[in-house]
Amino acid sequence: MAKIDQKTAIKKVSKQGLEIRNLPEEFKNDELVVLAAVENDNYALYFASKELKSKREFIKKVVKKFGGALQFADETLKADKEIAKIAVKSHWIVYNHLNEFLKNDKELLELALDSKSRLISNDTPLETCALKFKDDTDIVKQAVKKWGCAIQYASDRLRNDKEIGLIAVQDVGGALEYLSERLKNDKEIVVAAIKNDSYALQYASTTLQKDKDILKLVKG
Secondary structure (H helix, E strand, O other), X not given: OOOOOHHHHHHHHHHOHHHHHHOOHHHHOOHHHHHHHHHHOHHHHHHOOHHHHOOHHHHHHHHXXXXXXXXXXXXXXHOOHHHHHHHHHHOHHHHHHOOHHHHOOHHHHHHHHXXXXXXXXXXXXXXXXXXXXXXXXXXXXXXXHHOHXXXXXXXXXXXHOHHHHHHHHHHOHHHHHHOOHHHHOOHHHHHHHXXXXXXXXXXXXXXXXXXXXXXXXXXX
């Protein structure tokens, strides 16, 4: 590669972040170039110099905008709570990639659950958090308000909690599948689930699947 200057390097990585891997080593240690690359693609941080990935203030700056880049930072910084907080605030899904020590921290979990981004699919901090939080009423309630099916990762005790069960099925009717057998036989719960999604009937108890009021509701 012909010799290029910083301005040209920034231009290249701004168009294609991973192009940083083909640049001379000096640019992999250049904060402006690496920032421009990460702005285009979080994975670009992987190709930054070891020195830069170990630079605390630089990594704080990076994860504030692009939380997912934390996975490529130096191991000591991945275990830094202050940096983890900044990254999780940037995007909740970063929580799922924190180490076990940090996942034991309730403040970080609450930050992830408080994220404005809606939790979808099987991605919820409740899945990967410490076991003690799966039996924490406030935490589980907060999780199912974001995504009803997060109830599947709660403790047996809380999957049998009617208040939490209602919150879950009012958000996602199909969350009925993950509630306790007692709640699957609770008419108020089942009606709430079916009002949200008629297909949720399949998860109700055998008794309620034959209930006249519920069948009338399903048929509309």
